[in-house]
Amino acid sequence: MSTESSLRADIVEIGRRMYARGYTASNDGNISVRLDRDRLLMTPKGVCKGFLTPDMMCVTDLDGRKLQGDRDPSSEILMHLEVYRQRPDVHAVVHAHPPIATGFAVAGIPLDRAVLAEVLTTLGSVPIAEYATPSTKELPEAVRKYIRAHDGMLLANHGALTVGGDVYSAYYKMETVEHFAKISLVARLLGRENLISREEVIRLQALRGTYGIQAPAPLCDPSTPLGAGPPAPLGTAVGDPGEPATCQVVQAPPGAGLRLVPDLLDGDQRSVRPGEEAEIRLTYRELSALIEDAIRSLR
Numbered sequence: 036m037s038t039e040s041s042l043r044a045d046i047v048e049i050g051r052r053m054y055a056r057g058y059t060a061s062n063d064g065n066i067s068v069r070l071d072r073d074r075l076l077m078t079p080k081g082v083c084k085g086f087l088t089p090d091m092m093c094v095t096d097l098d099g100r101k102l103q104g105d106r107d108p109s110s111e112i113l114m115h116l117e118v119y120r121q122r123p124d125v126h127a128v129v130h131a132h133p134p135i136a137t138g139f140a141v142a143g144i145p146l147d148r149a150v151l152a153e154v155l156t157t158l159g160s161v162p163i164a165e166y167a168t169p170s171t172k173e174l175p176e177a178v179r180k181y182i183r184a185h186d187g188m189l190l191a192n193h194g195a196l197t198v199g200g201d202v203y204s205a206y207y208k209m210e211t212v213e214h215f216a217k218i219s220l221v222a223r224l225l226g227r228e229n230l231i232s233r234e235e236v237i238r239l240q241a242l243r244g245t246y247g248i249q250a251p252a253p254l255c256d257p258s259t260p261l262g263a264g265p266p267a268p269l270g271t272a273v274g275d276p277g278e279p280a281t282c283q284v285v286q287a288p289p290g291a292g293l294r295l296v297p298d299l300l301d302g303d304q305r306s307v308r309p310g311e312e313a314e315i316r317l318t319y320r321e322l323s324a325l326i327e328d329a330i331r332s333l334r
């Protein structure tokens with residue numbers, strides 16, 4: 036069991052890493068850990084996470100009342116309290132605004148495609164919690180929808196949230212989310228994303244136990260044949276407003292793997308299947324020539 040002073044030191048270290056990696060700017064972001072059954076240790080309001088000191092932390096109860104500390108707890112305390120309420124297994128919560136993951140959150144694009152084995156074994160999918168005004172009661176409500184089934188999520192037009200069994204585990208998940216976002220962005224810029232098959236995703240998730248990783252939740256989408264995979268709860272996936280998710284939506288095709296994003300590379304027609312719409316890119320001059328040709332053939 037970690038002592039209070041070592042937990043305070045851990046929060047200082049994680050704050051320093053978050054700021055050094057550009058996951059937070061100015062006073063953004065917040066970190067909390069469970070101190071014991073009834074108390075939390077939380078970063079204070081209005082302090083840059085790169086320059087925390089152990090004595091700055093606030094001790095609160097599980098309703099957010101301050102029990103100890105010169106400063107007030109983070110303005111996002113309600114979101115942290117909601118996570119601890121919903122997830123007794125969670126001992127630490129990290130919130131930041133890592134720029135690439137937050138870019139996906141702003142674009143409304145969840146990180147839910149099966150493209151990286153590492154991500155599938157640790158986090159599964161990373162959904163987007165609906166936009167909510169920061170530091171209001173709306174934010175914990177938006178987080179509640181996904182927190183039981185996910186250890187990491189994007190917050191629409193805001194940032195990202197990760198949770199774990201200790202503060203390092205929660206922080207490393209934040210690193211994974213940002214790294215995943217960076218790789219996804221590069222793959223999309225290159226114009227191609229090869230997806231891992233659903234069968235392989237199930238195999239990877241089954242390996243979690245051997246790595247000592249606890250699965251947050253099984254895969255959703257019972258409409259796809261799952262073979263001998265884990266159970267897929269019905270009717271609780273995305274699109275069921277108000278109902279908390281109890282499974283994860285992972286975009287993984289059955290069989291050998293399909294490409295969600297058609298190839299945009301010249302001369303490669305293989306990814307375009309019959310009946311599928313492919314994107315064609317033309318210069319203005321090529322388009323004009325095509326139109327002129329069409330007009331000529333009409334005459």
Ligand SMILES: [Zn+2]
Nearest residue numbers: 064131169194
């Ligand atoms: Zn924030």
